[in-house]
Amino acid sequence: MHHEAPLVEIMGLTFNLSNILMITVASAIVFLIAVLATRNLSMVPTGMQNFMEWLMDFVKNIIKSNMDWKDGGRFHVLGLTIIMYIFVSNMLGLPFSFIVGDKLWWKSPTADPVITLTLAVMVVGLSHYYGVKLKGTKGYVKTFFQPMWLLFPLKLVEEFANTLTLGLRLFGNIYAGEVLLGLIASGLATGVIGNIVAAIPMMAWQAFSIFVGTIQAFIFTMLTMVYISHKVSSH
Amino acid sequence: MISGSTGGKAGKKARSRVESRIFIAGIPGRTLEGSESRVIDALVLGNIVEHLHLGDVLFQLFMFLILLALLKKFAWGPLMGVMKKREEYIANEIKAAEQSRSEAKNLLEEQRKLLKEAREQAQQMIENAKKQGEAQREEIISLAREEAERMKEQARMEIEQQRDKAVSAIREQVAALSVMIASKVIEKELTLEDQEKLINEYIKEAGEEQ
Numbered sequence: 001m002h003h004e005a006p007l008v009e010i011m012g013l014t015f016n017l018s019n020i021l022m023i024t025v026a027s028a029i030v031f032l033i034a035v036l037a038t039r040n041l042s043m044v045p046t047g048m049q050n051f052m053e054w055l056m057d058f059v060k061n062i063i064k065s066n067m068d069w070k071d072g073g074r075f076h077v078l079g080l081t082i083i084m085y086i087f088v089s090n091m092l093g094l095p096f097s098f099i100v101g102d103k104l105w106w107k108s109p110t111a112d113p114v115i116t117l118t119l120a121v122m123v124v125g126l127s128h129y130y131g132v133k134l135k136g137t138k139g140y141v142k143t144f145f146q147p148m149w150l151l152f153p154l155k156l157v158e159e160f161a162n163t164l165t166l167g168l169r170l171f172g173n174i175y176a177g178e179v180l181l182g183l184i185a186s187g188l189a190t191g192v193i194g195n196i197v198a199a200i201p202m203m204a205w206q207a208f209s210i211f212v213g214t215i216q217a218f219i220f221t222m223l224t225m226v227y228i229s230h231k232v233s234s235h
Numbered sequence: 236m237i238s239g240s241t242g243g244k245a246g247k248k249a250r251s252r253v254e255s256r257i258f259i260a261g262i263p264g265r266t267l268e269g270s271e272s273r274v275i276d277a278l279v280l281g282n283i284v285e286h287l288h289l290g291d292v293l294f295q296l297f298m299f300l301i302l303l304a305l306l307k308k309f310a311w312g313p314l315m316g317v318m319k320k321r322e323e324y325i326a327n328e329i330k331a332a333e334q335s336r337s338e339a340k341n342l343l344e345e346q347r348k349l350l351k352e353a354r355e356q357a358q359q360m361i362e363n364a365k366k367q368g369e370a371q372r373e374e375i376i377s378l379a380r381e382e383a384e385r386m387k388e389q390a391r392m393e394i395e396q397q398r399d400k401a402v403s404a405i406r407e408q409v410a411a412l413s414v415m416i417a418s419k420v421i422e423k424e425l426t427l428e429d430q431e432k433l434i435n436e437y438i439k440e441a442g443e444e445q
Contacts, residue, residue: 007288008290010290013288013289013290013293014288014289014290014291015288015290015291015294016288016290016291019288019291019294019295020290020291020294023291023294023295023298024298027298027299027301027302030302030306031302031305031306031309031310034306034309034310034311035309035310037310038309038310038311038313038314041313041314041316041317042317043317043320043321043324049314052310052314053314053318056311056314056315056318076311076315077303077306077307077311078303080306080311081299081302081303081306081307081311085299085302109295112291114287114288114291114292114295115291115295118291118292118295118296119295119299122296122299
Protein backbone atom coordinates (compact mmCIF):
# COMPACT_ATOMS: atom_id res chain seq x y z
CA MET A 1 0.00 0.00 0.00
CA HIS A 2 2.80 2.37 0.64
CA HIS A 3 4.58 3.58 -2.43
CA GLU A 4 7.77 5.49 -2.64
CA ALA A 5 7.60 9.18 -3.17
CA PRO A 6 9.50 10.69 -6.11
CA LEU A 7 11.91 12.81 -4.14
CA VAL A 8 14.25 15.36 -5.64
CA GLU A 9 16.76 17.52 -3.83
CA ILE A 10 17.41 21.02 -5.11
CA MET A 11 19.57 23.54 -3.26
CA GLY A 12 19.29 21.61 -0.01
CA LEU A 13 15.50 21.51 -0.18
CA THR A 14 13.72 18.21 -0.63
CA PHE A 15 10.88 18.26 -3.11
CA ASN A 16 8.31 15.52 -3.40
CA LEU A 17 7.56 15.80 -7.10
CA SER A 18 4.21 14.11 -6.68
CA ASN A 19 3.19 16.77 -4.19
CA ILE A 20 4.47 19.50 -6.48
CA LEU A 21 2.46 18.06 -9.34
CA MET A 22 -0.72 17.65 -7.35
CA ILE A 23 -0.50 21.07 -5.71
CA THR A 24 -0.14 22.61 -9.14
CA VAL A 25 -2.99 20.56 -10.55
CA ALA A 26 -5.28 21.40 -7.65
CA SER A 27 -4.44 25.08 -7.82
CA ALA A 28 -4.97 25.12 -11.58
CA ILE A 29 -8.35 23.39 -11.28
CA VAL A 30 -9.48 25.76 -8.54
CA PHE A 31 -8.35 28.72 -10.58
CA LEU A 32 -10.06 27.46 -13.72
CA ILE A 33 -13.33 26.71 -11.94
CA ALA A 34 -13.36 30.07 -10.22
CA VAL A 35 -12.43 32.06 -13.31
CA LEU A 36 -14.78 30.19 -15.65
CA ALA A 37 -17.61 30.56 -13.18
CA THR A 38 -17.10 34.27 -12.85
CA ARG A 39 -16.28 35.03 -16.47
CA ASN A 40 -19.66 36.35 -17.54
CA LEU A 41 -20.80 38.25 -14.52
CA SER A 42 -24.21 39.82 -14.64
CA MET A 43 -26.58 41.50 -12.25
CA VAL A 44 -29.00 38.64 -12.72
CA PRO A 45 -26.89 35.58 -11.89
CA THR A 46 -27.11 32.47 -14.01
CA GLY A 47 -25.59 28.99 -13.92
CA MET A 48 -22.18 28.83 -12.31
CA GLN A 49 -22.40 32.37 -11.01
CA ASN A 50 -25.25 31.21 -8.81
CA PHE A 51 -23.06 28.49 -7.40
CA MET A 52 -20.19 30.87 -6.75
CA GLU A 53 -22.47 33.33 -5.05
CA TRP A 54 -23.89 30.56 -2.95
CA LEU A 55 -20.34 29.58 -1.98
CA MET A 56 -19.56 33.17 -1.12
CA ASP A 57 -22.58 33.43 1.12
CA PHE A 58 -21.73 30.08 2.64
CA VAL A 59 -18.22 31.21 3.61
CA LYS A 60 -19.61 34.56 4.68
CA ASN A 61 -21.97 32.79 7.05
CA ILE A 62 -19.12 30.68 8.43
CA ILE A 63 -17.19 33.87 9.19
CA LYS A 64 -20.24 35.64 10.56
CA SER A 65 -20.95 32.78 12.93
CA ASN A 66 -17.52 33.36 14.46
CA MET A 67 -16.90 37.08 14.43
CA ASP A 68 -18.15 40.48 13.44
CA TRP A 69 -18.31 40.99 9.70
CA LYS A 70 -16.47 44.26 10.34
CA ASP A 71 -13.45 42.23 11.49
CA GLY A 72 -14.10 39.11 9.44
CA GLY A 73 -14.72 40.67 6.05
CA ARG A 74 -11.01 40.66 5.29
CA PHE A 75 -10.88 36.86 5.63
CA HIS A 76 -13.61 36.26 3.09
CA VAL A 77 -11.22 35.69 0.21
CA LEU A 78 -8.98 33.51 2.37
CA GLY A 79 -11.93 31.36 3.44
CA LEU A 80 -13.17 31.00 -0.12
CA THR A 81 -9.77 29.99 -1.41
CA ILE A 82 -9.21 27.53 1.42
CA ILE A 83 -12.56 25.81 1.06
CA MET A 84 -12.24 25.47 -2.71
CA TYR A 85 -8.61 24.43 -2.68
CA ILE A 86 -9.10 21.79 0.00
CA PHE A 87 -12.29 20.48 -1.55
CA VAL A 88 -10.68 20.10 -4.95
CA SER A 89 -7.57 18.58 -3.37
CA ASN A 90 -9.66 16.04 -1.47
CA MET A 91 -11.51 15.07 -4.63
CA LEU A 92 -8.38 14.66 -6.76
CA GLY A 93 -7.32 11.35 -5.22
CA LEU A 94 -10.70 9.72 -5.57
CA PRO A 95 -11.19 8.74 -9.20
CA PHE A 96 -7.79 7.10 -9.73
CA SER A 97 -4.18 7.12 -8.70
CA PHE A 98 -1.11 6.98 -10.91
CA ILE A 99 1.69 4.76 -9.92
CA VAL A 100 4.70 4.80 -12.16
CA GLY A 101 7.09 2.05 -11.24
CA ASP A 102 7.26 2.12 -7.51
CA LYS A 103 6.42 5.81 -7.32
CA LEU A 104 3.02 7.23 -6.48
CA TRP A 105 2.36 10.27 -8.64
CA TRP A 106 -1.36 11.02 -8.59
CA LYS A 107 -3.00 11.40 -5.20
CA SER A 108 -4.73 13.99 -3.12
CA PRO A 109 -2.22 16.63 -2.11
CA THR A 110 -4.04 16.72 1.21
CA ALA A 111 -3.19 13.06 1.75
CA ASP A 112 0.29 14.26 2.71
CA PRO A 113 0.82 15.53 6.26
CA VAL A 114 3.46 17.98 5.06
CA ILE A 115 0.91 19.79 2.92
CA THR A 116 -1.91 19.81 5.45
CA LEU A 117 0.40 20.93 8.23
CA THR A 118 1.76 23.65 5.99
CA LEU A 119 -1.76 24.93 5.49
CA ALA A 120 -2.50 24.60 9.20
CA VAL A 121 0.63 26.47 10.20
CA MET A 122 -0.16 29.13 7.64
CA VAL A 123 -3.64 29.57 9.07
CA VAL A 124 -2.44 29.70 12.66
CA GLY A 125 0.35 32.04 11.64
CA LEU A 126 -2.19 34.31 9.98
CA SER A 127 -4.32 34.23 13.11
CA HIS A 128 -1.35 35.45 15.17
CA TYR A 129 -0.46 38.08 12.58
CA TYR A 130 -3.97 39.48 12.49
CA GLY A 131 -4.23 39.18 16.27
CA VAL A 132 -1.28 41.54 16.62
CA LYS A 133 -2.46 43.75 13.77
CA LEU A 134 -6.01 44.22 14.97
CA LYS A 135 -5.63 44.21 18.75
CA GLY A 136 -2.14 45.60 19.11
CA THR A 137 0.77 43.77 20.74
CA LYS A 138 -0.57 44.39 24.22
CA GLY A 139 -4.03 43.13 23.44
CA TYR A 140 -2.54 40.13 21.63
CA VAL A 141 -0.35 39.14 24.58
CA LYS A 142 -3.22 39.66 26.95
CA THR A 143 -5.28 36.96 25.23
CA PHE A 144 -2.80 34.39 26.53
CA PHE A 145 -3.55 35.35 30.14
CA GLN A 146 -7.28 35.43 29.90
CA PRO A 147 -9.52 34.62 31.64
CA MET A 148 -6.79 34.06 34.29
CA TRP A 149 -3.00 33.97 34.13
CA LEU A 150 -2.88 30.39 35.43
CA LEU A 151 -4.16 29.24 32.09
CA PHE A 152 -1.09 30.53 30.28
CA PRO A 153 0.61 27.13 29.87
CA LEU A 154 -2.61 25.63 28.61
CA LYS A 155 -3.04 28.48 26.17
CA LEU A 156 0.48 27.92 24.93
CA VAL A 157 -0.11 24.22 24.46
CA GLU A 158 -3.42 25.00 22.79
CA GLU A 159 -1.69 26.86 19.99
CA PHE A 160 0.41 23.83 19.07
CA ALA A 161 -2.46 21.43 19.59
CA ASN A 162 -4.68 23.53 17.36
CA THR A 163 -2.11 23.57 14.61
CA LEU A 164 -1.45 19.86 14.79
CA THR A 165 -5.09 18.80 14.97
CA LEU A 166 -6.09 21.16 12.20
CA GLY A 167 -3.51 19.71 9.83
CA LEU A 168 -3.63 16.09 10.90
CA ARG A 169 -7.42 15.82 10.96
CA LEU A 170 -7.52 16.69 7.29
CA PHE A 171 -4.56 14.51 6.44
CA GLY A 172 -5.89 11.54 8.39
CA ASN A 173 -9.31 11.59 6.83
CA ILE A 174 -8.09 11.89 3.28
CA TYR A 175 -5.15 9.55 3.65
CA ALA A 176 -7.33 6.87 5.25
CA GLY A 177 -9.79 7.22 2.40
CA GLU A 178 -7.07 6.75 -0.17
CA VAL A 179 -5.49 3.85 1.67
CA LEU A 180 -8.76 2.02 1.74
CA LEU A 181 -9.42 2.80 -1.92
CA GLY A 182 -5.99 1.45 -2.73
CA LEU A 183 -6.57 -1.62 -0.62
CA ILE A 184 -9.85 -2.36 -2.36
CA ALA A 185 -8.26 -1.79 -5.75
CA SER A 186 -5.14 -3.84 -5.16
CA GLY A 187 -6.34 -6.39 -2.65
CA LEU A 188 -9.82 -7.23 -3.81
CA ALA A 189 -9.89 -6.47 -7.50
CA THR A 190 -7.89 -9.43 -8.79
CA GLY A 191 -9.28 -11.39 -11.67
CA VAL A 192 -12.68 -10.92 -13.31
CA ILE A 193 -14.77 -11.99 -10.33
CA GLY A 194 -12.67 -9.92 -7.99
CA ASN A 195 -13.20 -6.87 -10.15
CA ILE A 196 -16.95 -7.32 -10.14
CA VAL A 197 -17.04 -7.94 -6.41
CA ALA A 198 -14.74 -4.99 -5.74
CA ALA A 199 -16.88 -2.57 -7.74
CA ILE A 200 -19.56 -2.34 -5.06
CA PRO A 201 -17.42 -1.47 -2.01
CA MET A 202 -15.30 0.70 -4.28
CA MET A 203 -18.26 2.83 -5.28
CA ALA A 204 -19.58 2.91 -1.74
CA TRP A 205 -16.25 4.03 -0.39
CA GLN A 206 -15.76 6.59 -3.11
CA ALA A 207 -19.15 8.06 -2.34
CA PHE A 208 -18.28 8.13 1.31
CA SER A 209 -14.92 9.72 0.50
CA ILE A 210 -16.65 12.46 -1.45
CA PHE A 211 -18.78 13.08 1.60
CA VAL A 212 -15.76 13.05 3.91
CA GLY A 213 -13.78 15.29 1.59
CA THR A 214 -16.59 17.85 1.50
CA ILE A 215 -17.05 17.75 5.25
CA GLN A 216 -13.32 18.10 5.82
CA ALA A 217 -13.09 21.13 3.52
CA PHE A 218 -15.93 22.70 5.49
CA ILE A 219 -14.38 21.80 8.84
CA PHE A 220 -10.99 23.16 7.87
CA THR A 221 -12.54 26.46 6.80
CA MET A 222 -14.72 26.61 9.88
CA LEU A 223 -11.79 25.94 12.24
CA THR A 224 -9.65 28.45 10.38
CA MET A 225 -12.24 31.10 11.14
CA VAL A 226 -12.66 29.88 14.72
CA TYR A 227 -8.92 30.14 15.41
CA ILE A 228 -8.67 33.50 13.73
CA SER A 229 -11.66 34.82 15.61
CA HIS A 230 -10.10 33.73 18.91
CA LYS A 231 -7.19 35.99 18.16
CA VAL A 232 -9.03 38.78 16.45
CA SER A 233 -12.41 39.37 18.06
CA SER A 234 -12.41 41.85 20.85
CA HIS A 235 -13.85 40.15 23.93
CA MET B 236 5.01 11.76 20.92
CA ILE B 237 8.02 10.02 19.61
CA SER B 238 10.84 12.38 18.99
CA GLY B 239 11.78 12.96 15.44
CA SER B 240 15.45 13.68 15.72
CA THR B 241 17.23 12.49 12.66
CA GLY B 242 19.43 9.47 12.75
CA GLY B 243 21.12 7.12 10.37
CA LYS B 244 19.39 4.57 8.14
CA ALA B 245 19.94 1.86 10.71
CA GLY B 246 18.65 4.01 13.52
CA LYS B 247 15.49 4.66 11.59
CA LYS B 248 14.88 1.01 11.01
CA ALA B 249 15.39 0.24 14.67
CA ARG B 250 13.10 3.01 15.77
CA SER B 251 10.34 2.00 13.44
CA ARG B 252 10.47 -1.45 14.91
CA VAL B 253 10.07 0.02 18.37
CA GLU B 254 7.15 2.06 17.21
CA SER B 255 5.60 -0.93 15.64
CA ARG B 256 5.77 -2.73 18.93
CA ILE B 257 4.12 0.17 20.59
CA PHE B 258 1.42 0.16 18.03
CA ILE B 259 0.50 -3.47 18.32
CA ALA B 260 1.02 -3.65 22.00
CA GLY B 261 -2.01 -5.88 22.33
CA ILE B 262 -0.38 -8.65 20.34
CA PRO B 263 2.79 -9.70 22.16
CA GLY B 264 5.65 -11.21 20.35
CA ARG B 265 4.67 -9.97 16.92
CA THR B 266 6.81 -7.59 14.93
CA LEU B 267 6.13 -6.08 11.59
CA GLU B 268 8.39 -6.39 8.63
CA GLY B 269 8.75 -4.94 5.16
CA SER B 270 5.89 -3.00 3.60
CA GLU B 271 3.64 -3.49 6.62
CA SER B 272 6.12 -1.70 8.79
CA ARG B 273 6.43 1.07 6.24
CA VAL B 274 2.66 1.70 6.35
CA ILE B 275 2.91 2.15 10.07
CA ASP B 276 5.95 4.36 9.50
CA ALA B 277 3.89 6.78 7.52
CA LEU B 278 1.20 6.90 10.17
CA VAL B 279 3.49 7.67 13.05
CA LEU B 280 3.72 11.33 13.78
CA GLY B 281 7.43 11.37 14.46
CA ASN B 282 8.11 10.45 10.89
CA ILE B 283 6.57 13.67 9.69
CA VAL B 284 9.45 15.58 11.10
CA GLU B 285 11.86 13.19 9.43
CA HIS B 286 9.92 13.43 6.18
CA LEU B 287 9.66 17.15 6.42
CA HIS B 288 10.27 18.13 2.85
CA LEU B 289 10.91 21.83 3.15
CA GLY B 290 10.61 22.16 -0.58
CA ASP B 291 7.02 20.93 -0.47
CA VAL B 292 6.24 23.30 2.36
CA LEU B 293 7.60 26.28 0.50
CA PHE B 294 5.97 25.25 -2.74
CA GLN B 295 2.61 24.75 -1.09
CA LEU B 296 2.83 28.12 0.64
CA PHE B 297 3.94 29.81 -2.55
CA MET B 298 1.23 28.20 -4.64
CA PHE B 299 -1.46 28.95 -2.10
CA LEU B 300 -0.50 32.60 -1.89
CA ILE B 301 -0.33 32.84 -5.68
CA LEU B 302 -3.72 31.17 -5.93
CA LEU B 303 -5.11 33.52 -3.32
CA ALA B 304 -3.83 36.55 -5.18
CA LEU B 305 -4.97 35.33 -8.60
CA LEU B 306 -8.41 34.36 -7.39
CA LYS B 307 -8.81 37.64 -5.62
CA LYS B 308 -7.89 39.51 -8.76
CA PHE B 309 -9.75 37.40 -11.33
CA ALA B 310 -12.61 35.70 -9.53
CA TRP B 311 -13.60 36.83 -6.07
CA GLY B 312 -12.94 40.50 -6.63
CA PRO B 313 -15.19 40.87 -9.69
CA LEU B 314 -17.81 38.58 -8.17
CA MET B 315 -17.85 40.58 -4.96
CA GLY B 316 -18.06 43.74 -7.03
CA VAL B 317 -21.07 42.44 -8.89
CA MET B 318 -22.73 41.27 -5.70
CA LYS B 319 -22.09 44.60 -4.07
CA LYS B 320 -23.37 46.40 -7.13
CA ARG B 321 -26.50 44.29 -7.09
CA GLU B 322 -26.97 44.99 -3.41
CA GLU B 323 -26.64 48.70 -4.07
CA TYR B 324 -28.93 48.43 -7.06
CA ILE B 325 -31.58 46.68 -5.03
CA ALA B 326 -31.20 49.15 -2.21
CA ASN B 327 -31.52 52.00 -4.68
CA GLU B 328 -34.54 50.42 -6.29
CA ILE B 329 -36.18 49.97 -2.94
CA LYS B 330 -35.40 53.54 -2.04
CA ALA B 331 -36.75 54.78 -5.36
CA ALA B 332 -39.87 52.68 -4.95
CA GLU B 333 -40.32 54.05 -1.46
CA GLN B 334 -39.85 57.54 -2.75
CA SER B 335 -42.27 57.18 -5.62
CA ARG B 336 -44.75 55.59 -3.28
CA SER B 337 -44.61 58.53 -0.92
CA GLU B 338 -44.78 60.84 -3.91
CA ALA B 339 -47.84 59.04 -5.17
CA LYS B 340 -49.34 59.26 -1.72
CA ASN B 341 -48.69 62.97 -1.64
CA LEU B 342 -50.17 63.40 -5.07
CA LEU B 343 -53.19 61.38 -4.10
CA GLU B 344 -53.62 63.49 -1.01
CA GLU B 345 -53.28 66.60 -3.09
CA GLN B 346 -55.77 65.35 -5.66
CA ARG B 347 -58.16 64.43 -2.92
CA LYS B 348 -57.83 67.88 -1.46
CA LEU B 349 -58.31 69.47 -4.85
CA LEU B 350 -61.36 67.34 -5.51
CA LYS B 351 -62.80 68.30 -2.17
CA GLU B 352 -62.10 71.92 -2.88
CA ALA B 353 -63.68 71.66 -6.31
CA ARG B 354 -66.70 69.99 -4.83
CA GLU B 355 -66.98 72.69 -2.23
CA GLN B 356 -66.60 75.32 -4.84
CA ALA B 357 -69.24 73.74 -6.99
CA GLN B 358 -71.54 73.54 -4.01
CA GLN B 359 -70.90 77.16 -3.31
CA MET B 360 -71.52 78.10 -6.90
CA ILE B 361 -74.79 76.25 -6.90
CA GLU B 362 -75.69 77.95 -3.67
CA ASN B 363 -74.77 81.31 -5.14
CA ALA B 364 -76.71 80.65 -8.30
CA LYS B 365 -79.70 79.62 -6.27
CA LYS B 366 -79.44 82.74 -4.21
CA GLN B 367 -79.03 84.86 -7.28
CA GLY B 368 -81.96 83.17 -8.94
CA GLU B 369 -84.04 83.79 -5.89
CA ALA B 370 -83.05 87.43 -5.90
CA GLN B 371 -83.71 87.74 -9.57
CA ARG B 372 -87.11 86.11 -9.22
CA GLU B 373 -87.91 88.47 -6.41
CA GLU B 374 -86.82 91.37 -8.54
CA ILE B 375 -88.76 90.26 -11.59
CA ILE B 376 -91.86 89.70 -9.55
CA SER B 377 -91.58 93.08 -7.92
CA LEU B 378 -90.95 94.70 -11.28
CA ALA B 379 -93.93 92.94 -12.75
CA ARG B 380 -96.03 93.96 -9.82
CA GLU B 381 -94.93 97.53 -10.22
CA GLU B 382 -95.62 97.41 -13.93
CA ALA B 383 -99.00 95.93 -13.32
CA GLU B 384 -99.71 98.60 -10.74
CA ARG B 385 -98.62 101.23 -13.16
CA MET B 386 -100.75 99.84 -15.95
CA LYS B 387 -103.71 99.56 -13.66
CA GLU B 388 -103.26 103.18 -12.64
CA GLN B 389 -103.04 104.21 -16.24
CA ALA B 390 -106.13 102.29 -17.12
CA ARG B 391 -107.97 103.82 -14.23
CA MET B 392 -106.88 107.27 -15.26
CA GLU B 393 -107.98 106.60 -18.81
CA ILE B 394 -111.31 105.36 -17.59
CA GLU B 395 -111.66 108.47 -15.51
CA GLN B 396 -110.85 110.58 -18.46
CA GLN B 397 -113.25 108.74 -20.67
CA ARG B 398 -115.91 109.02 -18.04
CA ASP B 399 -115.29 112.72 -17.69
CA LYS B 400 -115.42 113.10 -21.40
CA ALA B 401 -118.62 111.11 -21.59
CA VAL B 402 -120.10 113.05 -18.74
CA SER B 403 -119.30 116.34 -20.39
CA ALA B 404 -120.67 115.05 -23.71
CA ILE B 405 -123.83 113.91 -21.99
CA ARG B 406 -124.03 117.25 -20.29
CA GLU B 407 -123.80 119.03 -23.60
CA GLN B 408 -126.39 116.80 -25.11
CA VAL B 409 -128.64 117.26 -22.10
CA ALA B 410 -128.29 120.98 -22.56
CA ALA B 411 -129.19 120.73 -26.22
CA LEU B 412 -132.03 118.39 -25.46
CA SER B 413 -133.31 120.62 -22.74
CA VAL B 414 -133.14 123.54 -25.12
CA MET B 415 -134.92 121.46 -27.69
CA ILE B 416 -137.54 120.38 -25.15
CA ALA B 417 -137.83 123.91 -23.98
CA SER B 418 -138.17 125.20 -27.45
CA LYS B 419 -140.78 122.54 -28.18
CA VAL B 420 -142.65 123.49 -25.08
CA ILE B 421 -142.36 127.11 -26.01
CA GLU B 422 -143.38 126.37 -29.57
CA LYS B 423 -146.55 124.72 -28.39
CA GLU B 424 -147.60 127.86 -26.39
CA LEU B 425 -146.95 130.18 -29.28
CA THR B 426 -150.04 131.76 -30.88
CA LEU B 427 -150.75 131.82 -34.47
CA GLU B 428 -149.96 135.52 -34.74
CA ASP B 429 -146.76 135.06 -32.91
CA GLN B 430 -145.99 132.17 -35.16
CA GLU B 431 -146.61 134.18 -38.14
CA LYS B 432 -144.59 136.94 -36.77
CA LEU B 433 -141.77 134.59 -36.01
CA ILE B 434 -141.88 133.00 -39.42
CA ASN B 435 -141.79 136.31 -40.95
CA GLU B 436 -139.04 137.31 -38.83
CA TYR B 437 -137.11 134.25 -39.94
CA ILE B 438 -137.91 134.80 -43.50
CA LYS B 439 -136.88 138.31 -43.12
CA GLU B 440 -133.77 137.35 -41.48
CA ALA B 441 -133.07 134.78 -44.17
CA GLY B 442 -133.77 137.30 -46.80
CA GLU B 443 -131.58 139.87 -45.21
CA GLU B 444 -128.85 137.37 -44.94
CA GLN B 445 -129.16 136.62 -48.60
